[in-house]
Amino acid sequence: MSKPVKIALAGEGGQGVQSVAQILMDAAALEGKEALYIPNFGIEQRGGVSIAFVQIGDEKIGAPKFKIGDIVIALSDRAVRRTQMYVGPQTLFVYDSGIQGVEGDLPKNAKQVLAIPALEIATKKLNPRVFNILIMGAVIGATHVVTLDKAKESIEKRLGYKFEKNPELRELDFKALQEGINLVAGMGVS
Amino acid sequence: MSETSVKPGCPVGAGERKVFMTGNEAVCWAALAAGAEIMYGYPITPQNEIMHYWTRNVPKFGRRFLQTEDELSAGFTTIGGVLAGRRAFTATAGPGNVLMQEPLSMAEAMRIPVVVVIQQRGGPSTATVIYSQQEVTLTCFGGNGEGLRIVYSTSSLQDLYDYTIKAFNTAWKYRFPTFVLGDGYQAKMRESLNIYDPAARGIDMVPTEPFVGKPGKIGEGREAAHLRNAYSVEEELEVAMARDTSEYERVTPEIIEYDSYNTEGADIVVIAHGIVFRSAAMAVRELAGQGKKVGYFRPITLRPFPREQLQQAVARAKMLLVAESAYGQLLKLVKENLYGGPCNLPIKTILRPGVGITPEEVTEACSALLDGKGA
Amino acid sequence: MAVEMELQPKMPKCWNLATKPHKFCPGCGHGLILKALGQAIDDLGIQDRVVFGCDIGCSLLSWDFFNMDTVQAHHGRATPVMVGLKRANPELIVIAYMGDGGGYAIGSQHLVNAANRNDKITMILANNTNYAMTGGQMAPTTMPGQKTETTPYGRDVKEDGYPMLGPEMVAAITHEGAYVARGTVSKLRTLKSYLKKALENQISGRGFSFVEALSTCPTNWRTNAEQTWAFLEQTMQEFFPVGELKVPPEAAAPTAPPGAVEGEGE
Numbered sequence: 013m014s015k016p017v018k019i020a021l022a023g024e025g026g027q028g029v030q031s032v033a034q035i036l037m038d039a040a041a042l043e044g045k046e047a048l049y050i051p052n053f054g055i056e057q058r059g060g061v062s063i064a065f066v067q068i069g070d071e072k073i074g075a076p077k078f079k080i081g082d083i084v085i086a087l088s089d090r091a092v093r094r095t096q097m098y099v100g101p102q103t104l105f106v107y108d109s110g111i112q113g114v115e116g117d118l119p120k121n122a123k124q125v126l127a128i129p130a131l132e133i134a135t136k137k138l139n140p141r142v143f144n145i146l147i148m149g150a151v152i153g154a155t156h157v158v159t160l161d162k163a164k165e166s167i168e169k170r171l172g173y174k175f176e177k178n179p180e181l182r183e184l185d186f187k188a189l190q191e192g193i194n195l196v197a198g199m200g201v202s
Numbered sequence: 203m204s205e206t207s208v209k210p211g212c213p214v215g216a217g218e219r220k221v222f223m224t225g226n227e228a229v230c231w232a233a234l235a236a237g238a239e240i241m242y243g244y245p246i247t248p249q250n251e252i253m254h255y256w257t258r259n260v261p262k263f264g265r266r267f268l269q270t271e272d273e274l275s276a277g278f279t280t281i282g283g284v285l286a287g288r289r290a291f292t293a294t295a296g297p298g299n300v301l302m303q304e305p306l307s308m309a310e311a312m313r314i315p316v317v318v319v320i321q322q323r324g325g326p327s328t329a330t331v332i333y334s335q336q337e338v339t340l341t342c343f344g345g346n347g348e349g350l351r352i353v354y355s356t357s358s359l360q361d362l363y364d365y366t367i368k369a370f371n372t373a374w375k376y377r378f379p380t381f382v383l384g385d386g387y388q389a390k391m392r393e394s395l396n397i398y399d400p401a402a403r404g405i406d407m408v409p410t411e412p413f414v415g416k417p418g419k420i421g422e423g424r425e426a427a428h429l430r431n432a433y434s435v436e437e438e439l440e441v442a443m444a445r446d447t448s449e450y451e452r453v454t455p456e457i458i459e460y461d462s463y464n465t466e467g468a469d470i471v472v473i474a475h476g477i478v479f480r481s482a483a484m485a486v487r488e489l490a491g492q493g494k495k496v497g498y499f500r501p502i503t504l505r506p507f508p509r510e511q512l513q514q515a516v517a518r519a520k521m522l523l524v525a526e527s528a529y530g531q532l533l534k535l536v537k538e539n540l541y542g543g544p545c546n547l548p549i550k551t552i553l554r555p556g557v558g559i560t561p562e563e564v565t566e567a568c569s570a571l572l573d574g575k576g577a
Numbered sequence: 578m579a580v581e582m583e584l585q586p587k588m589p590k591c592w593n594l595a596t597k598p599h600k601f602c603p604g605c606g607h608g609l610i611l612k613a614l615g616q617a618i619d620d621l622g623i624q625d626r627v628v629f630g631c632d633i634g635c636s637l638l639s640w641d642f643f644n645m646d647t648v649q650a651h652h653g654r655a656t657p658v659m660v661g662l663k664r665a666n667p668e669l670i671v672i673a674y675m676g677d678g679g680g681y682a683i684g685s686q687h688l689v690n691a692a693n694r695n696d697k698i699t700m701i702l703a704n705n706t707n708y709a710m711t712g713g714q715m716a717p718t719t720m721p722g723q724k725t726e727t728t729p730y731g732r733d734v735k736e737d738g739y740p741m742l743g744p745e746m747v748a749a750i751t752h753e754g755a756y757v758a759r760g761t762v763s764k765l766r767t768l769k770s771y772l773k774k775a776l777e778n779q780i781s782g783r784g785f786s787f788v789e790a791l792s793t794c795p796t797n798w799r800t801n802a803e804q805t806w807a808f809l810e811q812t813m814q815e816f817f818p819v820g821e822l823k824v825p826p827e828a829a830a831p832t833a834p835p836g837a838v839e840g841e842g843e
Contacts, residue, residue, distance in 0.1 A: 037392055041222050050391035053248075053332060058602045058796060074484035076391045076477065077558040244683070245714040245727070253714070254726045261730065269715055269727050269737075272653065272683035297651055328633060328651065 016046070016069025017155050018078045020098045021147070023087030025062050028144030031170075033064030035148060039158040039166035040068045048073035061094045068157040083155055084122075085147060086111075087130075093117050104154060106196075128195045134188065142181075142188035149192020163189055208239055209264040218398030225388040226251035228359045229293070229319050231397055232366035234259060237407050238317075239288040240266040242279040246298040247331035248386035249321040253293070273298040277305025280316050284309075285429075287412030289370050293319035295386070297328060299337050299344070306379055307345030311431040313446065314413075315373035315380065319366065322385040322476075324556035333386035334556040335476055338531035341381050342505040348443070350450050352380040352457055353505040355475040360395040362388060367400055374408040376453050383504065385527075387477050387558065450506070458511070459502035464490045465515040468497030470571055473512075473536055474525045475501050478559050482525055485564035489572075496568050507535055513543035523567060525552040525559055589615025591624040593644040600638045604805055606792025607635055609762040610703055611642060613769035613790075614672075618645075621776055627670045628662055630655035632679035634710040636703065639674060653684030659698045660691055670779055673700045678708050680789075681717035681741045688787075692747045695754055695784040699775045702743065702787070704817065705794040713797035717741035720816055725797075740816050747787045748822040754784030757823040761791035763810055764819070771821065774828060783825050791817055 019036070023029045033049050040047035045068055052063040065081075067073045080100035086092040086107045092114045099105055099119040107114070109127035118125055128150060134143040145167065152163055167185050168175070175182040213234040223231075229252050233241070243253045253269070260267050270276045276292045283290030294302055299320055309316045322337045324330030343349035352372050354365040365382050373380035400407060418424035433439045461479075463486065465471055474482035479500045486498045499515040501508050516522060526532040530553060540547065552559055552567055588597065592615050601607045618624055627645045631637060633652035640649040650658045659671040680688050680702040691698060707725050708714040714727040718740045722731040748757045756778040760768035768790055775786035791813050795805040 034392070037222060041394070046394060047222070048391060048393040050387060053390065054330070059600055073393060075481040075561050076387050076393075077560055079560045079562045245678075245708045245711040247711050250711050250714065250726070254712075254729070257727050258729050267727070271685060271717075328637075328649075 014070055016048075016067040016071075016073050017083070017157050018081045019066040019068070019151060019155065019157070020063060020081040020084045020095060021066070021087075021151070022061055022063040022085065022091035022095045024090065025058055025060065027062070027087050028147075029062045029064050029087070032144045032148045032151075033066050035145075035163070035166050035170055036066055036068070036151065036158065038169055039162045042162045042165055043158050045070060045158070046072050048076055050076045061088070061090050063091075063094070068155075083151065085151065087147065089114050089117075106150060106154070126196070130192070130195065133191055133195070137191065138188050139184050142184050145185045145188040146192040146195075149189040149194075150196050151192075152189070153193035153196040160189065160193070208237065209262075212399035212401070213259065213263050214397045214399060216399050217402045218396050220394055220396050222392055222394050223359070224251065224390055224392050225359050225362050225384060226321070226390070227255050228363045228395055228397070229366050229382070229384075230255035230259070232363040233291060233370075234263055234265070235397070235399060236367040236370045237289055238265070238291055238370065240268070240283045240290045242268050242270055242276045242283065242290065242292045244270050244273050244276045244294070244298060246273070246295050248323055248333075248389040249293045249295050249319065251389070252319065273301035274304055277302040277316075277318075278308070280318075281305055281309055281314050284314050284316055284410075285413040286415060287410050289317075289374075289407075289410055291317040291319065291370075293321065295321045296323040296325055296331075296337070299340055303340070303344035306351075307347050308431055309379045310345065310347045310350050311442075312429060313377040315377050317366075317369045317373050317380050317382070319369075319382045320384065321389040322383065330556055331386065332556070333527065333558060335385060335478060335527040336529075336531065336555055337383070338475075338504060338526075338528060338535070341383050342535075348447065349505060350378055350446055351505055352376065352378050353383050353503065354381065354459070355383045355502060355504050356388060357476050357479045357500070358395070359388065359391075359393050363395055363397060367405065371405070371408045372457065374410055376457065378450065383476065385477055454506040457503060458506055458508045460508040460511045461500040461502060462498065462511070462515045463487070464497035465499060465519070466497070467495055468518075469495040469520045470497075470523055470568060471516050471519045471521075472496065472498045472523045472525065472564065472568065473500075473532070474498070474559075474564075475504060475532055478525050478527055481559050481561040482564050484561035485568060488561075488565060489568055494568070494572055496572070501535070504532075504535060507539050509539040512536070512539050516540070516544055516547060519544075519547060521571060522547050522549045523552070523564075523571065524549055525564055525567075527554050527557055527559060529553050529555045590619045591615050591627075591643055591645055593641060596641045599642060601635065602794075602796045604793055604795040604802065605635070606705060606762040606790070606794070606809075607639065607703055609765055610701070610768070610790045610792060611639060613760075613765050614701065614772050615643070616769050617773040617776060620773060621780070623670050623776070623780070626668065627672060628659065630659045630662075630671065630673045632673075632675035632684070634676045634678060634708065636675050636679065637710065653679045653682070653687060655679065656684055656687035656691055656698070656700060660687075660694075660696050663696065663698050667697070670776065671698045672776075673698060675700070675702055676709070677702065677704045677706065677716040677718040677741075681743050685717075688743070688747070689750065692751050692755065692785050692787065695751065697779050697782060697784055699772075699779050699786045700788070701772065701775070702789045703792040704743075704789050704813075705792040705797075706740070706813065707794060707797050709794045709797050713794075718743075718817070720812065742817070744787060744789050744822050747785075751785060751823065754778075754825055755823055756783075756786040756821075756825060756828065758787075758821040759789045759791070759817060759819050761809065761814070761819050762793060763791075763806070767819075774821075774824070778825065778828065781827075783827065789817070791819065 105122040280292045325336040369380045629647045632655040655673040659673040715725040758771040778786040
């Protein structure tokens, strides 16, 4: 019985953190895997760091919250600071290299700390709108929780209605996925 | 009052299938599948989505909905719906649960089978909108009565689905207010569960009947119903209480539900309910798998509490570990129900009001206890 | 006619600088109402005597908004807490601040009774036609056909009635000494004048004062800036007429000349 992969994704509201989590969940379901997702949520409708906790595995997931993640991704400076508590000696910590002023806040106890130019690539090569899909690609590339095929199928399911109006979006999203995967492949992560 | 035109066919389809959805959504589908006809409610986080999903399905499945002016009204209007003979329910949390105790006292007194879903949030007062297990005492014993209620504590979305359906049957069969006690984590999290038409599992829904407005002319085969909850003298109350308490005690063995594991040879028995039970179960199974003498006991009905089953489960234990996201609400129930049995067992605790408890925390605590370092 | 040279609008002195920028959503009307209120309090010089009571919902976010004593109460209960305070210490100037749910749903019994008793409190209610903080459910002030999370097919007046007219109800049940008005965040100077008169009504000891302020919620209305403004200015004002509904005869003359409604923008 293998343990589930524990993923914590954090960013500012509007960066699409919860969307990525839900697409990942859908992909896991399509793979026939078990998964559990829980968002953090406070009183405010807006503002505050948005965190998604996702666990994907072969067996039913035990409990919704975990202390230490296998992979923690932070997409803003506030998210970097907020997610320190989920980092342990076996954690892969990923953050966007465009974030300013967080050198002192990066975890010192992680297995590996990875800076990826996700926003830069999304903005320059693709479209800033697909930034979160690129992040999803990075998660998949680093953890292999779902296959690229099922990830694409899941994106199609959830965002298909947008593709009808803008077919180019489909290409953009799929490219973003691949770019995300490439980002972590080139950096020595399995 | 005209019949609700509940459309035939189960809203979740015939048979059963596996889905991924949130807890609030699961509650709504279970209520629809159970044939619930009308929901009354007032917005309060974290149960709002039950109303959102319900109102979207009202025209599709011929159900009804009223958003009331507050939870006092939500509770009393639910009573009204039940008096009309409908499967009626409401949902609330936190301060809304506090307000609802007034109408729930009336339901208790008059044996009105209301069904209430509670998604616990931080307390007391407004606290957080997120999560806790701090409404145990309130849900089991709130109001100015004796807690003649039935409370199911769910620990998964499957539980939420199963027990929401069961709550209607329990309420209408035994005629005590019945609660599905969930929490904000279960409400908002997404995991897999099997949704089903109750008939597909051989579950017959207990038929409802009106308390008032029955067919027929008064005086010609029909008597007017005179329903009250007020008495003139102590003796009248004594009679009513004796009738209700003895009935509650009589049906208790039929209603009680619990789960236990590895308690026979266990030195330490971990006791937890709701979502915390899942963390406890993970920890205990992992340790037991390593040959450690740890077991668990999970009360599923907090009310009536599985007293004998608890005492049996801990009969040979050396120590108990009670874990809850409250400051002793489960602990109090445990201690009270150990009376007459091994009530001097040392009890260690993980008490975290309003905060989740991870499997790792339970494992750490158990390991420390096993090593004799205390918790 | 002399044209006043105005400096850039300053933050009201009674605002709590430490908690700015505030937490309200972009485009929210609360920030504007609380600015008008802050200016009125500054003008009257009562910062030290005010107790500001806020409700649940988005008004909850104002618990540390002002540099004044503040009490955050339960949903609908800011009113009775302020009533209790005022009865125990009439020297205080008490303000109960809430949304449409806190005033017209769960708090309606308190509104009606405070008004009937002519309690010397000032109630200020932000009307944005929905329960915003909890995700956009129907409110008493939701308009016919308006889609909310609990009226996904639009509010059906046959089932759920018409939007509640709070100031009209308060004006009908109060006697002499009460001040009742409805303003809008789109006419901020006028709203400020209403709030100032409301507070003066309390300070003078004449009686109860109630101001509803039409407010915006682009987050739950899911509208852009242009749509938000149109909703506020056109749609809402079809149901909620703006103006003073009850003014005690002893009250000071209106601070804005009658008919000065156009070209108000600040």
